[in-house]
Amino acid sequence: MDIIKSDTNINFLRFSNIALVISALVLIAGIVSLSTKGLNFGLDFTGGTLIELHYPEPPEMNDVRQTLQEEGFEEFVVQTFGTASDIVVRIPAADDGESSADISTRVLEALSAQAPELEMRRVEFVGPQIGQELAEQGGLALLYVLIGVLLYISFRFQWRFAVGAVGALVHDVLLVVGVLSVFQVSFDLTVVAAILAVIGYSLNDTIVVYDRLRENFQTKRKGTPEELTNLSINQMLGRTLMTSLTTLLVLIALFYFGGEIIHAFAFTLIVGVIIGTYSSVYVAGSLAVKLGVSKMDLMPVQKEGADQPDQEILPERFRNREA
């Protein structure tokens, strides 16, 4: 059983301009959404208080709001969470002295006076300074991953590949963030983790293609870089789709069965895996080709005096990293 026929030969690079247009369009849509709607930042980054409550039977939302207003809260959001019996109260970080953790206590006391069987499910309070730190850390983490990848691929392959891979990654992250903005997914710490995991995943795909490209450059005598890149993508297509399929399967399981808290995380990964698969087929290879990857870049150096009967697999140290 094959997903991909063994003699598949799709000219992916011929579509690279079309892919470029598609990527650009999605990117523009994302940027427009980011600049108009922005990201729906979660509590981790905005600071504030979140209280999740479970009622034995669905509460009247207006009653809940009224109780909170009577308690003296002015700015707050009350929403159902998953089911009608579960609600979430969000209170933004206050500017006055009472930005402390007391808010949740007051909310709980006021609401449980009305409904004694009320059950506290979760309380999260994040001070404003923490929110800022977490945002900085998230951004830094992203940056360090990109730098780490750039270095590793430059070391293992060649700088053109590294730039191609990082270009594909930046492309992926931008698209994912754009999609998150369009759907207004709550952007919290778990989403940052998901984006970093997407980077890892998408990179995985890209590396696999590059690896085959390197092998083809070394073993095939004929063929332009374009043709060889195309060949490599086609050779790995079965694997790329199969791994994406299994990963998507578990992510869909996580999305449907993992509960509300993990929703945004699973959603981000699903979007990321799809985009990552697309980019490793259409973006990473063509970027490297556009940057001028050539056979010379990856040709093994003949070790002087050594007998070199076969060029196939060589220890890494014999490979020339810089043209």
Added chain:
Amino acid sequence: MNRFPPWKYALLIIVLGLGLVYALPNIYGDDPAVQVSSSRGFDLQPEIVGEVERSLESAGVEHGPVDFSSQRVLVRLDSSDRQLRAADALRESFGDDYVVALNLAPATPSWLSTLGAEPMVLGLDLQGGVHFLMQVDMEAAKTQRLNNYVESVRNLLRDAGIRYRSVRVSGENLVVELRTAEHRSEARELIESETEGLAIESVDAGQTFNLRASVTETYLQEIQQNALEQNMTTLRNRVNELGVAEPVIQQQGANRIVVQLPGVQDTAQAKRVLGATATVEYRAVDEQNDPYEAERTGRVPPGSKLYYDRNDQPILLSREVIASGENLIGAAAGFDQQSGQPNVVVTLDGEGARRMLEHTTENVGNRMAVVFIEYRPETRMVDGEEVHSTRRVEEVISAAVTREPFGKRFQTTGLGSATEAAQLAMLLRAGALAAPMQIIEERTVGPSLGQDNIDQGFQSVIIGFALVLVVMALYYKVFGLIANLALTANLVLIVALLSLLGATLTLPGIAGIVLTVGMAVDANVLIFERIREELRNGNTPQASIRAGYEKAFSTIADANVTTLIAAIVLFMFGTGPIKGFAVTLSLGIVTSMFTAILGTRGVVTLIYGGRKRVKSLAI
């Protein structure tokens, strides 16, 4: 023919065997239990087991086995109802020196425990509990230290007979004003030899000869570290008050403390006890001067300080502190035997007791006041930026006549109610903080949500796992089944490693496992696709298998190292739950390399390796 050396089989069997043993404790679940430990950190004696058993028997609570270690005694019970009754009975018979807390005891069979096999530690999001991040106000610690210097410099100069105009705090500095240059040089020499951590310079200020002293940077760091450590000690004592089985109190960065209280339900109570940064000071009441006069004119007699009591009436107290929170050893709420009023019985340490005795001997019939000092967090806007600080609020909570000299043990009455007495006693007991703290992050998970998270996490692992198994079996036939074996082994190894490392399993951690399940087959997919390709190129099945494994290896390694880079960065930058995700993801990558490459190859060789002639592969 393909060979697989025997030592590799041996390695596989050993690793999988160990994996099974260390993963096994996770299937046994927990028993409800009650834990008794020391609230002062001393080692328990084995005799305590007998006391625990007697106490439970006299209360008529049937109990399971009692585990003893020098840190704690754990009694197993067969229902949560018995657990509660047992806890009540034990609290009654063990006094303040012990912490009695509800806990869960893993029901690991003893043969596994002796091998060091224990179940995974569940994070707060899975077992329910409270996570606080507290920030220590270091500015306040600094100010406090400067004020202490003022006191000791005054005493030094007075004892040495050097006359000074004033000793005061000015900004970040301590300023001593003297009348003559000779006095100044004498004072400087004295202060330099007798105090620690001050950088002193001489400044001429018109009519006076001044010394300006600032706290040195290294000493400042020492002060901060000490303040943080003292606060952590205090927090530990306070957490003991709450009766939490396995609290975590750790330093984070230079000025933060993480407090994690698994299983605590009443977060309001926890916050009251942890967040109330209060202390007390005992001071003599200045009976010579009129406090109303001082309030009206604003002229406070030297040596005294103007305070207000709870009814906003002014009262003058001596500047000298007789005893303060740090001298307190114990405080217990009760009722005065004579008047029946709620009271707090206070016990002081040696130094506090000595000064108290000294003071009360000379001041029978005079009043002594208790000043309650509370640090309240507040946020102000300065130039559009939020500034967090703590405000010191001082209030005289009682001013009682000293009836007789006392030292080590005495009682305070005049409290509003029994509840207030209990509250005060608890705060006093919890001791003084070196510097005020405030909660800057809280994450609380209720027990029902914790259980739901476990159930949902478990369900998604199982369903995701099953889906992958089906797809692999359908697509790669026999080889798919082999990959499925490897995937199962991989799951066992991840669980075993998590248990062995004592890593904490969180909901994002489970998500990491789920993701690993999906991605772990990648190595096999790569190998199998390569084998198919070799077959298509007309190679023999045996050669194709060999080439498939060999050629796919560097690809797999490269792909996994890059994913590992992402996981490691996540681990370094992530906090709490994110770390859990990074840990399971990294472990999963490493174990999947082992099972997907070495493991499947072993099985493949077992099936096909020995045969001389393999016509086709079921791939």
